[in-house]
Amino acid sequence: MNRILNNRAFKTTAIAAAVIGVATVAHARDQIRIVGSSTVYPFASYVTEEFGAVTEYPTPVIESTGSGGGLRLFCNGVGEGTPDITNASRRIKLSELERCIENGVTDITEVKIGSDGIVFAQSSENDAIELTLEQLFLAVAAKVPVDGELVDNPYTNWSEIDASLxxxxxxxxxxxxxxxxxDAFEELAMEVPSEEIEAYGGEAYTDVRSDGAYIDAGENDNLIVQRLSEDTDAFGIFGYSFLEENTDTLVGTAIEGVAPEPEAISAGDYPIARSLWFYVKNQHADDVPPLYDYVDMFVSETMIGNGGYLRDIGLIVLPEAEREQTREKVENRAQLEVDDLK
Known part of the structure; x- marks a missing residue:
């Protein structure tokens, strides 16, 4: 793989950090611990491998625990047994930040790395279809309106929702x-259409059916991709990067007439699009010397820019001004405040 990173600069910084760490922090560790989102995982994994290859530090340990699971681990406290970074395919919730603070995790930098579309995909053996948000909602909701009343979802076939399907x-x-x-799917694909349906009284409805039509496939999106190759009548919900990596076997569904393509996701035209993040525990920076060398590498143009490596594997790049804001927050180790989430 061609590497266009300034390896010498990264190595020099990392070695200097290591020397300082040995001299001043006797209990420091030099291996970063990362948890969190399965959607961010492919991008973070790429950066961890690059970091291990071009610095004197070991490759960071990264686990795909899901956004919620990662934030729980991250917010458990400060110290050796807790993660340094957690990835998230949604923004941290106010309640999660408050739990962090209660447990002593008081200095966190929030890092926005790009955008992503949530795709509704199927095997490429099938003809592509288009769905409205309402049709998608009616397929997954636990209760749906029938003759003006909310009842347990009776739909077992797509054609029962609309004869054109x-x-x-x-x-x-x-x-x-x-x-x-x-979380993002419920917000974007369920809250939005349900608020427009009279039977829900203008309230958002996000309960997902549990009668077997929706199958909890776990945190590993690659397993969903694999299942779609075996169960060719089924659909799967996952981040755009997994569709990008499997265009030979999968096809995405247009939602409201907009296909899940990078330009449409970046522009906000694709209805089920969201931002991607990671959160840095600044209180670990002294005891984990390589922490900010890794963060700097992640937010570099080489990774998240228009010509960056992560774009090649499916990251939807932020506008230049937002990328600069991200790097400024990292440089200043900007502290996330409760008011930022209100």
Whole structure:
């Protein structure tokens, strides 16, 4: 793999940090611990491998725990047994930040790295289809309106929702409740259409059906991709990067007439799009010398810029001004405040 990073600069910085760490922090560790989102995982994994290859530090340890699971681990406290960074495919919730603070995690920098679309994909053996947000909602909601009353979802085939849709059983492999993808899907694909349906009284409705039509497929999006190759009548819900990596076997569904393509996601035209983040525990910076060398590498133009490596594997790049804001926050180790989330 061609590397266009300034390896010498990264090595020099990392070695200097290591020397300082040995001299001043006897209990320091030199291996970063990362948890969190399965959607951010492919991008973070790329950076960790690059970091291990071009610095004197070991490759960071990274686990795909889901956004919610990662934030729980991250917010458990400060110290050796807790992660340094957590990835998230949604923004941290106010309640999560408050829990962090209660547990002594008081100095956190929030880092926005790019955008992503949540795709509704199927095997490429099928013809591509288009869905409205309402049709998608009616397929996944636990209760839906029938003759003006909310009842347990009776739809078993797509064609029962709309005659123009395929006469196929509704079978959807999707993320669990600990996933940021699930949170974002409920917000964007369920709250929005339900508020427009009279039977819900103008309230957002996000309960997902549990009768077997929606199948909790776990935190590993690659497993959903694999299942779609075996169950060709089913659909799957996951981040755009997994569609990008599997265009030979999968096809995305247009939502409200907009296909899940990078330009549409970046412009905000694709209805189910969200931002991607990671959170840095600044209180670990002294005891984990390579922490900010890794963060600097992640937010570099080489990684998240228009010609960056992460764009090549599916990251939807932020506008230049936002990328500069991200790097400024990292440089200043900007502290996330409760008021920022209100």
């Amino acid at each position: 395929p006469d196929r059983e509704i079978s959807i492999y999707g993320p669990p409740t600990t996933s940021g993808t699930r």
